[in-house]
Each structure stands twice: as structure tokens, then as C-alpha cells.
Amino acid sequence: MKKLWIVGAGGFGREMHVWARQHPDHGRAWQVAGFLDDNAQALRAFGDFAPIAPLTGHAVDPGALYLCGLGLPPVKEKLLRPLLDAGAEFLTFIHPRALVGDRVKLGRGVVLCPGAIASADIVLGDFVMLNLHATVGHDASVGAWSTLSAHCDVTGRVQVADRVFMGSQASVIPGKSIGSRSVLGAGAVVINDVPADVTVVGNPARVL
Numbered sequence: 001m002k003k004l005w006i007v008g009a010g011g012f013g014r015e016m017h018v019w020a021r022q023h024p025d026h027g028r029a030w031q032v033a034g035f036l037d038d039n040a041q042a043l044r045a046f047g048d049f050a051p052i053a054p055l056t057g058h059a060v061d062p063g064a065l066y067l068c069g070l071g072l073p074p075v076k077e078k079l080l081r082p083l084l085d086a087g088a089e090f091l092t093f094i095h096p097r098a099l100v101g102d103r104v105k106l107g108r109g110v111v112l113c114p115g116a117i118a119s120a121d122i123v124l125g126d127f128v129m130l131n132l133h134a135t136v137g138h139d140a141s142v143g144a145w146s147t148l149s150a151h152c153d154v155t156g157r158v159q160v161a162d163r164v165f166m167g168s169q170a171s172v173i174p175g176k177s178i179g180s181r182s183v184l185g186a187g188a189v190v191i192n193d194v195p196a197d198v199t200v201v202g203n204p205a206r207v208l
Contacts, residue, residue: 003033006069009042009052013069019095030065060086067091068109073145073163076127
């Protein structure tokens, strides 16, 4: 049985600790070992319920698995890149209450939380995260490192580029595109294409 290390002991990492222990592979294929985080006190307010090992200088264990517990795209990439370069094997995690349809391609390290739905003919790039009840419709794609927060809705044929962050309940109408590194504020309703490197908010969404 492999050890599973969760990278990041913040709020999302603690959620992943819960979801991982609900997965049918827990205790069979792998066992949660604890967290990798440079803040040794990250869990103190919550009862120190799991071990924390330093992330900086961590020697990748070829017999271990790693799970992304980070939400913000720039932080994910910055902190996971050294582990990837050292050969870490990242788990593609699908919670048993997530739904994945036909012809859905999932990249390395993808995380689908409870209630997440990827319907049909979809591509999710490496380290994409769909948080609680986030949905991706038919013929859509989401680029590497992007994060969809809780209750986001990416509808049919939408193309979300890499490193995009969508705040809670943000939605995109069919056929639109979202440029690299853009941020969709919570509750934003996107009815036009969004260029790269901007933040949009509101209904309809406008560049901030």
C-alpha cells in the first residue's frame, strides 16, 4: 500500500484530507500519510489531526503518491513544480460522489470534489480542480492548473485556458473562451470572450 501525501495544509488541503479518506481506495491502494507544508503549525487550531512534514527540501518517495491540496493556480504551480521535476507521482482524484461521463480526458493530478460533474466529450488539463458541485458541459475544455471554485458552471463548448481561476458560482455561457491567467470573480456571469490576464466581475461580467 502506498503512502499519500497531501501538498498544502490550508483550508482546501484539509478538505482534501476528508475527501481522500472517503475514497474507496483509501486503506486499499493507498493510505493518507499526512501533509507537506512549511507551516508546521498549520493544523494546531484544528487539533493537529495529521502529521505535517516540511515541503521545502522534501525528498520525493518513488513509492508514494501525492495529492494537490492547493487552490490558487499560481500557488499550485509554484509549489508543485519542484515535486514534479523530482519525479513525484500525483494522484488524479475523483471523489465517489463526483460524476464523470463518456469521452472525458483527465490530466495528471486533476481533482474532482464531491458533486463535481464533467459531462461528455471534455478535456481537463493537468492539475485542474473542480470544487464542490462545479460543472463542465459537453465539448468544453479547461486548461492546466485552472481552478473552478464551488458551484461554478462551465457550459457547452466553452474553452477555458490554462491557469484560470473561477470564484464561487461564476458561470460562462456556451461557446465562449476564457484567456490564460484570467480571474472570474465570485458570481460573475460571462457572456463575452474574456482575454488573457484580466479580472472580470459582475453580471454581465466586465473587466475590473
